[in-house]
Amino acid sequence: MRKVKSVIQPGCEPRVHRVVSYERIASEWKPDLSFLVSIQSDNERVGIEQLRTAGLSNLQWVQCELLEDGDVVVPHSAKGETVVLLRESDTHHALFLTNRCNSYCLMCSQPPTQTDDSWLIEEAIDAFRHIRKAPQVLGFTGGEPLLLGLRLRRILEALAAFHPNTKAEVLSNGRLLSDQKLAKEVLDGLSISVRWLVPLYAHADFVHDFVVQSPGAFDETVSGLLTLQAYQQEVQLRVVLIEPVLKVLPDLAGFVGRNLPFVREVAFMGCEPIGFALANRDSCEVDLSKWNDTLEQASRVLRRHAIPHLFMNAPLCALPKGLWPSASKSISDWKNVYAADCEGCSVKSDCSGLFAWHEKGWKPAPLKNMKAKEVHA
Numbered sequence: 605m606r607k608v609k610s611v612i613q614p615g616c617e618p619r620v621h622r623v624v625s626y627e628r629i630a631s632e633w634k635p636d637l638s639f640l641v642s643i644q645s646d647n648e649r650v651g652i653e654q655l656r657t658a659g660l661s662n663l664q665w666v667q668c669e670l671l672e673d674g675d676v677v678v679p680h681s682a683k684g685e686t687v688v689l690l691r692e693s694d695t696h697h698a699l700f701l702t703n704r705c706n707s708y709c710l711m712c713s714q715p716p717t718q719t720d721d722s723w724l725i726e727e728a729i730d731a732f733r734h735i736r737k738a739p740q741v742l743g744f745t746g747g748e749p750l751l752l753g754l755r756l757r758r759i760l761e762a763l764a765a766f767h768p769n770t771k772a773e774v775l776s777n778g779r780l781l782s783d784q785k786l787a788k789e790v791l792d793g794l795s796i797s798v799r800w801l802v803p804l805y806a807h808a809d810f811v812h813d814f815v816v817q818s819p820g821a822f823d824e825t826v827s828g829l830l831t832l833q834a835y836q837q838e839v840q841l842r843v844v845l846i847e848p849v850l851k852v853l854p855d856l857a858g859f860v861g862r863n864l865p866f867v868r869e870v871a872f873m874g875c876e877p878i879g880f881a882l883a884n885r886d887s888c889e890v891d892l893s894k895w896n897d898t899l900e901q902a903s904r905v906l907r908r909h910a911i912p913h914l915f916m917n918a919p920l921c922a923l924p925k926g927l928w929p930s931a932s933k934s935i936s937d938w939k940n941v942y943a944a945d946c947e948g949c950s951v952k953s954d955c956s957g958l959f960a961w962h963e964k965g966w967k968p969a970p971l972k973n974m975k976a977k978e979v980h981a
């Protein structure tokens with residue numbers, strides 16, 4: 605989630621607003637939305653104050669070069685910062701629903717807390733109202749969104765009501781869908797197309813349960829996956845490439861092919877060097893270039909079972925060339941950077957690059973700037 609330094613109208617409430625430039629107020633203003641007007645001069649600030657005095661009390665001003673028209677934001681005037689929830693020009697769009705979780709994964713990028721953050725539910729629904737141009741896909745993350753139970757359903761139905769052409773993606777460990785009562789409440793007759801992004805880390809319970817630090821999680825997740833199949837939901841399996849997972853990756857691929865052939869695809873993901881991953885560096889910091897044979901083997905197994913798969917958060921120079929067609933530019937826009945070593949690399953435009961915080965953590969492999977002739981060799 606981006607936070608940008610801003611000078612905000614004193615007294616502006618910290619709730620959802622849509623950013624609009626001064627010139628576009630007339631074409632975008634609606635009485636039931638809150639607008640944060642991005643001003644460029646004192647004259648524009650005075651103009652907003654006059655409009656407020658005239659009755660347009662849903663206008664507030666902000667000074668910040670980093671905000672864009674259409675941003676859906678929450679301003680915090682006392683802190684002098686604006687949180688950008690959604691940005692129209694981004695490729696990937698996601699809303700954070702809770703920081704609570706029922707797992708405790710070794711490489712969790714967003715370490716869970718127990719604090720009551722149920723206000724995020726209303727914030728998400730308010731964000732839908734303030735979106736100017738509906739995204740094709742909107743992701744929901746946590747924590748574990750299924751801990752919201754019926755309130756997750758409410759969020760999904762609200763998205764369908766405001767933006768019927770937007771597809772939802774829910775990142776969930778799926779464990780709570782082993783509870784058939786909850787599964788029915790959340791999934792039965794759902795009016796929106798949802799893709800469930802479910803992490804699975806091994807073919808065996810003791811490995812998966814170790815990675816997610818939760819005894820019994822493997823059985824619950826597999827049961828949840830079968831429930832998603834029963835409700836004809838689309839599933840992408842997510843496999844984060846840390847050492848305990850890489851050690852069993854071909855076995856996991858075989859398990860998926862034999863037991864979960866209904867999954868739409870498997871996403872192999874480079875580990876994000878942040879959160880618990882930094883504390884569990886021994887298990888999480890891997891040089892993917894040393895595991896290329898394992899990645900190719902897992903890919904071969906999935907191909908044999910006709911299960912599509914892709915590689916996310918993995919730069920091209922960390923992958924064997926044969927897997928490049930399966931590599932995806934997946935890192936969220938605001939987290940995505942390229943290193944100085946990437947300058948002039950001939951495959952940069954197709955490469956996922958790195959997480960912005962790789963300097964504090966690690967790179968997924970030593971970077972290898974590609975010359976055009978090496979690429980075509």
Ligand code: SF4
Nearest residue numbers: 919921946949952955
């Ligand atoms: S050098 Fe940089 S741009 Fe080139 S493949 Fe590696 S990470 Fe990607």
